[in-house]
Amino acid sequence: MRLRLPERLSFVDLILWGLRVAIVVFVLVGSYATLSQGVLGFDGWRTLLIVGVAQGSIYALIALGYTLVYGVLFMINFAHGEVFMAGVFTAFFAATALADSGILNGNPLFGLAIIFAVSMVTSMVVAVILERVAYRPLRRAPRLVPLITAIGASLFLQYTFRSLYGSGVRSYPTIEILTGTFDIAGVPIQKTQVVVIVSAILLMVGLYFFVQRTRTGRAMRAVSEDKDVAAMMGINVDRVISTTFAIGGLLAGAAGILYVFLFNSVSFSMGFLPGIKAFTAAVLGGIGNIVGAMLGGLFLGVLESIGPFLFLDGLGVPSTNQLRDVVAFTLLVLVLIFRPYGILGRKE
Amino acid sequence: MPAGLTDGVEQATMTDAAADEVEPTRGAIMVVRSLTKRFGGLVANRNVDFDIPQRSIVSLIGPNGAGKTTFFNQLTGMLQPTEGEIEFNGVSIVGLGPHQIVELGVGRTFQNIRLFSDMTAMANVMVGRHSRMKSQWYEAILHLPRVREEEEATRQRARELLDLVGLARRYEDESAKNLPYGDQRRLEIARALASDPKLLLLDEPTAGMNPGETGRMTEFIGQLRRDLGISILLIEHDMKVVMGVSDRITVLDYGEKIAEGLPEEIRTNPQVIEAYLGKQAHA
Numbered sequence: 228m229r230l231r232l233p234e235r236l237s238f239v240d241l242i243l244w245g246l247r248v249a250i251v252v253f254v255l256v257g258s259y260a261t262l263s264q265g266v267l268g269f270d271g272w273r274t275l276l277i278v279g280v281a282q283g284s285i286y287a288l289i290a291l292g293y294t295l296v297y298g299v300l301f302m303i304n305f306a307h308g309e310v311f312m313a314g315v316f317t318a319f320f321a322a323t324a325l326a327d328s329g330i331l332n333g334n335p336l337f338g339l340a341i342i343f344a345v346s347m348v349t350s351m352v353v354a355v356i357l358e359r360v361a362y363r364p365l366r367r368a369p370r371l372v373p374l375i376t377a378i379g380a381s382l383f384l385q386y387t388f389r390s391l392y393g394s395g396v397r398s399y400p401t402i403e404i405l406t407g408t409f410d411i412a413g414v415p416i417q418k419t420q421v422v423v424i425v426s427a428i429l430l431m432v433g434l435y436f437f438v439q440r441t442r443t444g445r446a447m448r449a450v451s452e453d454k455d456v457a458a459m460m461g462i463n464v465d466r467v468i469s470t471t472f473a474i475g476g477l478l479a480g481a482a483g484i485l486y487v488f489l490f491n492s493v494s495f496s497m498g499f500l501p502g503i504k505a506f507t508a509a510v511l512g513g514i515g516n517i518v519g520a521m522l523g524g525l526f527l528g529v530l531e532s533i534g535p536f537l538f539l540d541g542l543g544v545p546s547t548n549q550l551r552d553v554v555a556f557t558l559l560v561l562v563l564i565f566r567p568y569g570i571l572g573r574k575e
Numbered sequence: 576m577p578a579g580l581t582d583g584v585e586q587a588t589m590t591d592a593a594a595d596e597v598e599p600t601r602g603a604i605m606v607v608r609s610l611t612k613r614f615g616g617l618v619a620n621r622n623v624d625f626d627i628p629q630r631s632i633v634s635l636i637g638p639n640g641a642g643k644t645t646f647f648n649q650l651t652g653m654l655q656p657t658e659g660e661i662e663f664n665g666v667s668i669v670g671l672g673p674h675q676i677v678e679l680g681v682g683r684t685f686q687n688i689r690l691f692s693d694m695t696a697m698a699n700v701m702v703g704r705h706s707r708m709k710s711q712w713y714e715a716i717l718h719l720p721r722v723r724e725e726e727e728a729t730r731q732r733a734r735e736l737l738d739l740v741g742l743a744r745r746y747e748d749e750s751a752k753n754l755p756y757g758d759q760r761r762l763e764i765a766r767a768l769a770s771d772p773k774l775l776l777l778d779e780p781t782a783g784m785n786p787g788e789t790g791r792m793t794e795f796i797g798q799l800r801r802d803l804g805i806s807i808l809l810i811e812h813d814m815k816v817v818m819g820v821s822d823r824i825t826v827l828d829y830g831e832k833i834a835e836g837l838p839e840e841i842r843t844n845p846q847v848i849e850a851y852l853g854k855q856a857h858a
Binding site (some may be wrong): 416433437440441442443444445448449452453455456457458461462463464465470473474501 | 651652653672674677678683685689691693694698701702703704705706708709710712715716725726729740759766769770
């Protein structure tokens with residue numbers, strides 16, 4: 228039997244419109260119910276917001292790695308979460324050694340600089356080797372091939388680091404100068420959150436200027452627009468791609484350390500979830516778009532932090548805090564359905 | 576013809592005399608010997624010998640599909656020849672990648688404009704200067720002072736080039752895609768010149784232009800050689816442009832060189848007329 232539908236509205240459109248309306252109604256009703264119960268005061272919401280921004284700025288840093296690589300290669304580097312893990316997991320040993328020898332808390336700035344350097348350089352090296360070994364030979368292969376390779380590389384890296392460093396979850400040593408709170412305009416904010424947000428913003432601003440105002444940044448944009456012409460402008464395309472992976476790795480390595488400031492523990496599988504979340508953020512912002520990845524990361528972090536409570540608590544859903552991943556991935560699905568090119572991306 | 580062209584013509588005549596021995600022309604900036612390019616069973620270029628004398632304007636013409644762009648692409652490293660030899664300034668460039676050939680001093684534009692359309696006019700020209708810049712990415716991260724100096728010098732040079740090709744200042748920060756068509760062509764030339772080429776390859780620089788713009792472009796090409804002292808290889812369909820500006824003309828048909836010589840010789844060459852108009856025109 229054939230369904231008869233109005234000429235300009237297909238069956239699929241109808242379902243999509245229904246879905247749109249349902250989501251809006253659900254969000255409004257849920258938010259209204261939660262807010263009218265008034266469980267959480269202004270301070271409570273503010274705390275959730277800050278948690279969200281801190282978490283989101285880490286997503287943003289990782290998302291930049293996805294988006295930069297997509298920009299030059301048009302592939303999703305699904306092993307990027309492992310690039311993130313590799314740095315921070317390796318830096319764990321530096322951190323413990325520094326803590327044991329008393330340097331970390333005796334001369335914290337020096338100690339932190341070393342930890343950051345170890346993590347960033349490790350992630351960078353892993354990212355560059357990954358590109359050289361796993362992706363470059365497949366440059367001319369159909370697009371599905373490097374995608375599958377990336378998933379393989381992701382597993383390979385996870386289990387390589389598991390056999391190197393063990394399968395246990397390890398705790399980073401406490402860094403004394405980062406415990407406690409800052410008072411910012413009368414609002415107490417945890418020092419770690421302040422450090423995370425400020426460092427992430429500095430790195431992102433730095434990256435933006437790097438891409439806009441330097442020789443290599445321009446070369447990256449040129450390669451992203453047209454590889455053949457970029458080569459004819461004297462750009463060594465292979466080297467630019469390598470550099471892009473290196474910069475994505477540096478950012479992921481820094482994000483790793485910021486991540487342990489907030490969550491304190493490392494393990495071989497720690498890259499998976501933040502990796503997928505950051506991928507979501509990159510898609511949300513428009514994959515390939517640098518500012519999009521930053522905004523997407525922040526938006527996802529805040530939504531994840533506030534969303535479950537705001538939308539669901541008033542509807543009587545218990546322990547909404549555990550539903551943050553559900554909210555994040557629902558968002559991914561919705562973005563892919565309604566705006567696959569993202570917030571700032573362009574329709575192709 | 577402008578007075579400045581006599582130089583090139585003399586050299587060109589010498590080439591003619593030497594053509595039989597297939598010796599490199601004295602003072603030739605580019606020498607191509609028995610170049611062959613096959614794509615599977617299709618022969619796109621067969622045994623092409625070709626010289627570009629210093630400071631000359633040489634045109635490559637031929638019907639559509641004659642293998643002109645394929646030939647161009649081999650000179651710039653975008654394609655590798657199947658057989659044959661290409662020397663630029665006495666150095667073999669076969670096997671080199673495009674970015675290495677640019678570094679040696681070959682710049683080019685494209686038949687269908689291929690600017691970086693999302694980048695500003697200024698950024699396009701600055702990308703063109705990539706091979707003449709030295710700063711590395713980690714130096715930029717470390718904020719070394721010479722990175723900033725080089726950036727400033729490059730911006731200055733790019734501005735001069737935009738002036739040279741006659742692109743208005745107000746377009747500097749405009750995305751390339753928003754420029755009028757003729758200006759996009761000029762911008763492509765500025766971008767190619769940014770690498771300080773000794774040889775400039777122009778692939779149909781007047782395609783899609785109206786007669787007025789074409790006239791100005793023809794004049795500009797002559798002026799480029801006069802002012803910058805570079806050699807120019809031109810692919811062009813507009814015979815008025817080719818005849819007006821070239822020192823020498825080479826004709827390709829079905830991938831083979833069928834004629835070579837001064838504009839007047841080519842104009843009257845029966846083989847060339849046949850290639851363009853078909854046998855019926857003769858009959």
